[in-house]
Amino acid sequence: MNSKVLAPALLAAALFSSPSLAQDAKIPVQTADATLHAKLPKEIRDAGEMITVNSGSFPPYEIVSDTRSMSGASADLAHALGEVLGVKVKHESVSGLSSLLSGIKSGRYQFAIGPVGDFPERQAANDFVDWVQEYVVFAVQIGNPKGIKSLADTCGLKIAVQSGGSAERVIKQQATKCTEEGKPAVEVQSFPDQPTSILAVRSKRSDGFFSSQAPLTYFVQQSNGQLELAAVGQSNGFDDLFQGTVVPKDSPLGPVILEGYKKLFDNGTYATIMKKWGLDNNMLKAPGINLAGKRPQ
Structure with a gap:
């Protein structure tokens, strides 16, 4: 195994x-x-x-x-x-x-x-x-304390993604865009799987987890009120x-x-x-x- x-x-x-x-x-x-x-x-x-x-x-x-x-x-x-x-x-x-x-x-x-x-x-x-x-959004701590309403709001934040996925590519592009605009870069935190990524948000080591809406909805439902979705209804870097x-x-x-x-x-x-x-x-x-x-x- x-x-x-x-x-x-x-x-x-x-x-x-x-x-x-x-x-x-x-x-x-x-x-x-x-x-x-x-x-x-x-x-x-x-x-x-x-x-x-x-x-x-x-x-x-x-x-x-x-x-x-x-x-x-x-x-x-x-x-x-x-x-x-x-x-x-x-x-x-x-x-x-x-x-x-x-x-x-x-x-x-x-x-x-x-x-x-x-x-x-x-x-x-x-x-x-x-x-x-599918759609790509953020899972964040309840109340969305960092105010993430779209991909553009992630400059200077710690964002978890699954390593090797499309969301990792998009958030890294956003990190570059942030610095080009004179803003703090996104701190991209790449994890090997979904559960590890979502646990980083629950433990407040990450400000949000950027991933597919369907699994994030599932994780939010199972978080006992600790998490919510953010930037729903936005393109967030995807067609x-x-x-x-x-x-x-x-x-x-x-x-x-x-x-x-x-x-x-x-x-x-x-x-x-x-x-x-x-x-x-x-x-x-x-x-x-x-x-x-x-x-x-």
């Missing part, structure tokens, strides 16, 4: 498991699609399983309790997708998003259920089967932000996963899973490949 992954994973499981979500929602059992199964790469058909990799807990999508088990919306989606494709889906963890993306690019892992941010620069090495639209499942560039697995998702969208399973985990506002009307830079049809 990778202790660097397991330690924060246990923090997430202990601190952020959520009995308030609709855990009793019934997710329909899927019928295997023989045509899609036949389109899977031979090594997957022969093994009868696919291995998806994650970079640690990303609630409420991925809640990692150890290096080979996971709950959350992504776990439910992975299970349903496996049923549609007629294979089992197993989970493995690595430390950090960079390790996840490089592992997918190299072919070490077949795919990452995600969702992982889809950006044109990432599409050069990987393909994204997008199934989420339309799509997230999805990652496969190696031009992998034949991508189109098969897309067709599997289409079935789950069409039969209502996707909506059931998203609503179960409080993700109504992050739903797409239809999945798509590499939606970054283009609007979904």
Whole structure:
């Protein structure tokens, strides 16, 4: 086991498991699609399983309790997708998003259920089967004591981000902009995962955590009134932000996963899973490949 992954994973499981979500929602059992199964790469058909990799807990999508088990919306989606494709889906963890993306690019892992941010620069090495639209905001201490209303308000503040993610890139650009304008730079605090980042805010070592709105909403709900969201409804350095499942560039697995998702969208399973985990506002009307830079049809 990778202790660097397991330690924060246990923090997430202990601190952020959520009995308030609709855990009793019934997710329909899927019928295997023989045509899609036949389109899977031979090594997957022969093994009868696919291995998806994650970079640690990303609630409420991925809640990692150890290096080979996971709950959350992504776990439910992975299970349903496996049923549609007629294979089992197993989970493995690595430390950090960079390790996840490089592992997918190299072919070490077949795919990452995600969702992982889809950006044109990432599409050069990987393909994204997008199934989420996301927004990037701040989790701050209750009352928003530093007055963060937009990205521009972060000059001179200590801002936590997940290492290797798109938010880290944007906040570093903002730090440069602050100094160019003669203001104090942002102190960028990069952490390996979401739970460690949010704990930095709860302990007041960070003034805010800059990340995706869906997991931050989840963390705020579980903070016993210690945290709130800030800069909601602002672009905060991002255009339309799509997230999805990652496969190696031009992998034949991508189109098969897309067709599997289409079935789950069409039969209502996707909506059931998203609503179960409080993700109504992050739903797409239809999945798509590499939606970054283009609007979904």
